[in-house]
Amino acid sequence: MTLYARFADRIDAILDTLEAEGALPAGLDRRNVAVEPPRDPAHGDLATNAAMVLAKPAKTNPRALAALIAPKLADLPEIETAEVAGPGFINVRLTPESWRDELRTILRDAGGYGRSALGQGARVNVEYVSANPTGPMHMGHCRGAVVGDALASVLEHAGFAVTREYYVNDAGSQVDTLARSAHLRYREALGETIEVPEGLYPGDYLVPIGAALAAEYGDRYVTAPEAEWLVTFREKTVAAMLDLIRADLALLGIHHDRFASEAEVQASGKVKAAFDRLRADGLLYEGVLEAPKGEVPDDWAPVEMTLFRATAFxxxxxxxxxxxxxxxxxFGTDLAYHAQKADDADQLIDIWGADHAGTVKRIQAAVKALTKDGNGAAKPFDVKLVQMVRLLRGGEPVKMSKRAGNFVTLADVVREVGKDVVRFTMLTRKADAQMDFDFAKVVEASKDNPVFYVQYAHARIRSLHRRTAEAGLAIAAEPDLTLLDGEEMALVKLAAQFPRIVEAAAVNHEPHRIAFYLSDVAAAFHAAWNRGNDDPARRFLMADDAATTSARLALAESIGQIIRNGLAIMGVAAAEEMN
Known part of the structure; x- marks a missing residue:
């Protein structure tokens, strides 16, 4: 249990006592009672809004209620002071030993520190990437892939049961175009000189697929009518493209639990089942769409179609x-696909490119309609929009890739700068914010590069172990943590926020919070390290003081553990050393 959750339980117990004493009405809704750090650290270590939340339903004044809660908090052995502030907040200052206990907890729990049971095993389907299987991954796909994968990891750390899903759009006209493009490369592999016409996929990535088709079928389909080879070439080429996509994603350390097929959704009867459910509820009807707003195109005509009452949602x-x-x-197929996902999930999350913003409302309406229970409550469904990435090299736009045809491939970028740099960088901004990815800056050894700065903090911490061994210092198995002063304990207070950062990232579906937090932790650690450069008495390693060194090494190791745990959620390896 996290420190913040532990004190939330303490407050809950105090509220139970006040109910038993008749000072507080029974049955009040406490769900919005929170325990968190105060905005100004000078006000204390923790703050609670319990009195602010409960005063109105209890028909009392917030400060009056806070005055009943604060003394009972102050009586707890872990608390030094509990004071009422402002309109009714309660600021709490913990005893130094409470923070020393938290440092020990970080070291004891190690890789498990930050995990929680918040999700209580609720099943969450996270669908991400879902690029058309018509080419290799590019950097637009990369950002959504990293955001989705990191979000899935955050949710798992917070106690949710996560399914990572990729939706394969293998039933539209684009896969017929892909099959025709592969047929062209198949003819090329058999010796024909070809030119890729407008409308087909020009990338060289289809060359090996064409060669494989030539090896399997010989010249059987060179002059055959399209009807004889289209389905076969489509299936073979889509399968080959999915292998390429899996390989590209594996370079990023991304592996999906499930690849769901649009073609299979259509063939399975799921579409009819979804439509039948909507018809039964009066949500499908035959009708004519309104004319487009503004100037009506010449080819527009009112046509009767089957419509979903999306406006009702x-x-x-x-x-x-x-x-x-x-x-x-x-949309009809997509609607049925989401009904399929909802059958074995309690929550749905989609990670989409920002170019799909116009379809968010309609699919949210569909999920509401398809998952509502007898009381009208629907399963939670969130769509996170991810902005595109602009690739730069020294501030100049990067040239396109011949292999891909018209974009830079994810594989090319990962091979140049490394998986960890790509993954961390993709999380250094909110998903819906524009991003520049400059090849020069993301590998820059500078405090302005958060990837380097966090990795360097961890490498510095690991170096302490090597330097201590070289110095022959005897490190205490149970260091005297009372030797840590206030500035040093401030690092522990920052580290202790990690579990609540994980929970907040999970609840808000914002994995970038982990990257932001790690940047703060790294900055605080570097500041502590630099104080030792200015004052030898502040160094982590004191050759003539094994006791203080032992305490400071425990502190450094706790910070290192937090960095490792956060990077693990992001799918990034922690650097052991840096040149």
Whole structure:
């Protein structure tokens, strides 16, 4: 249990006592009672809003209620002071021994520090990447891949049961175009000189696929009608592209639990089942869409289609799920796919590129309609939009890749700067913020580069072990932590926030919070290290004082453990040493 959760339990017990004493009505909703660090550290170590939250339903004054809670908090052995502040907040200062105990907890729990049971095993389906299987991964896919994978890891650390899912769009016209492009490369592999016409995929990544098809089928399909080879070439090429995509993602350390097929969703009867459910609720009907706003195109005509009442769930207009000719719209299949996901999940999260922003409302409406229970409550569903990445080299745009056809591949970037640099950098900004990825800056050995600064902090900590061994110092198995002063204990207070940062990142679906926090931890550690450069008495390693060295090494190791745990969530290895 985290320090903050532990004190939340203490406050809960005090509220129980006040109820038993008749000072507080029974049955009040305490869900919004929080324990967190105060905005100004000078006010104390912890703050609670319990009195502010409960005063109104208890029909009392917040300060009056706080005055009942604070003395009972102050009576606890772990608490030095508990004071009422402002309109009714309670600021708490813990005893120094409480913080020393937390340092010991970090060292004892090691890799488990920061894990919690917040999610209580709730099943969460996180769908991310889901790029069309028509080419290798590019850096736009990369950012969504890292955000989704890190979010899945955050949720697991917070006690959720996570399924990592990739939705394969293998039923649309783009995969027929892919099959035709592969057929062109197949003919090329058999000796024909080809030119890639407009509308087909030009990338060299299809060359080996064409060669494999030539090796398997010989010249059987060179002049055969398209109807004889299209399905076979589509299946073979999609399978080969998925192998390429898996290999690209593996370079980033990303592996999905499930690859769901759009074609299989359509063939399985899931679409009909979803539509039947919506019809039964009066949410599908035959109708005509309104004319487009503004100037109406010459080729527009009112056509009757099957429409979903998306407006009943907050969308701007009703949406077609089936065309006039009986064919499915993309939204129709997507609607059924989300119904399939919801069958074995308690929550759904989609990670999409920002270019899909216009479809968010309609799919949220569909999930509400398909998952609502008898009381009208729907399963939680969140769509996180990820902005594109602009690639630079020394401030100049990066040239496109011949192999990919018209973009820089993820594989090329990872091979140049490394998986850890790519993953960390993708989390240094909020997902919905624009990002520049400059090849020069992301490998720069500078405090302005958060990847380097965090890794350097960990490498410095690891160096202490080597230098201590070289100095022959006897390190105490149970160091005297009372030798740590206030500035040093401030590092422990910062480290103790890690579990609540993980929980906040999980609740808000914002894995970048881990990267931001680690940057703060690294900066605080470097500041402590630099104080030793200015004053030898402040150094972590004191050759003539084994007791103080033992205490400071325990402190440094706790910070190193926090950095390792945070980097592990991000999918980044902690550096053991740096040149």
């Amino acid at each position: 907050g969308d701007d207009s009703d949406r077609p799920v089936m065309k006039a000719d009986g064919g499915l719209t993309y």
